[in-house]
Amino acid sequence: MAVKKREKDLTLLEKMYIPEIVKGLSLTMKNMFKPKFTMKYPEEKFIPPASYRGRPVLVMEENGEERCVACGLCSRVCPALAIEVQAAETEREKERYPVKFEINMLRCIFCGFCEEVCPEEAIVMSKDYELAFSHREDAIYGKDKLLTPVIQLKDRIEFLRSYK
């Protein structure tokens, strides 16, 4: 049997195991008193950083209107075909608005393409990660669930502006 030469032979002290074992034991002992990484989840929630891509939402201006102009780019770019937009005309300055804006959360893959493609900064990824449904119908989020006040999305929008 060919004996492979080691890069570094063990010293006598290392061969005696005991000092090395003590070293290993002290390491685990030190770790036992370190702060724990795990969170007690339902009681203690994880607050994601601005770069986190959670549930996509529509931005709602201070006056209660959506920013979206229903151009349909998001639904075109969506690789999972999760977004459905139906445009309509409006008297307001922007001339178009979505009558119907639905995201199927069972299809959404949280890629963030919709947010990236949006010319109006009207759809952004929020920090919401708690998505659970008991019916398939519940998973289709309409405008009522998607519209989120702009104040709540401030740091995500700032993050997008600094990196876009």
Added chain:
Amino acid sequence: MNIWMILLFSLVKIFIIVNVMLITVSYLVYFERRVSAWAQNRLGPNRVGWEGVLQPFADVLKLLLKEDIVPDAANKPIHTLAPIIALFVAFTTYAVIPFGPSISIFGYTVPLVVADINIGILYVLALTSLGVYAITLAGWSSGSKYSLFGGIRSSAQMISYEISMGFSVGGVLLLAGSLRPEAIVEAQQGWMWNAILQPIGFITFLVSAFAETNRLPFDLPEAEPELVGGYHTEYSSMKFAGFFLAEYANMIVASAMIVTLYLGGWRFPYLENFGLSAGWFAIISVITFFVKVAALLFFFIWVRWSLPRFRYDQLMNLGWKVMFPLSLLNIIWVAALIMIFKI
């Protein structure tokens, strides 16, 4: 004391010990999971009851409700017999280990040990050797190659470590001049613990105890990554729980043995000089014993989550070329101590 009283006291003691053992075993599993979590910066099970204290009961209930699967290739009688042997050995071994001084109840003197027999240590060594059969038979009767590997490894490992274990005990027996566990505890007055008098023997015994109980770093018979659980791969439900229970019960027995042989048993150093009443003396002694055993159990768990597994050839090298000569050296050392200091 007539025969009926002896029987009654023995039954009460057996009842207490078996129940304490079962509860300790279930909490040891919980404790193991918590300690492993702490060592890895996790929290561990903390959902069932306050901080997860009811977790052991949930585990047992879950195992009870599982389907008991016996593989087609298995030798059914032996497949059933193996966990029974494992449990039998694990629970009967404890009988000779004293956990406190003699106490007097209703005018009777009751030693706090189930069976105060003269060949106690020999009895423990003999029964723990029987434990190998459980694992080997389990491995063989399962009709699976992984189980067979586990069983073979276990028998080879246990045979090689039994020898150094026996020789390490030799040193203790020389000093105490008796095979009676009570006498060995008596011999370790004050700080004259065997662990201090014969550190080499203590270390060899400790390492052998790890190998005997199949704990990491010597858990080759069950080595999850390579043998998919080893000898208990083909076991499920309560038969698996039996092996699990036996493993942890063996850990308790090993800790209690180490405490009795090397760490002064139930003796709190110089407690007899404090002038306490007999009742308090007994209570503190029993508590001392349990604290010592608990500390050792923590050590067992701590080591498991710190050290990697030995390779098979390293294990055999260590057993035959290191532990065995060291335990012989220990006997010479103890003999020299006796010669020089006339202990």
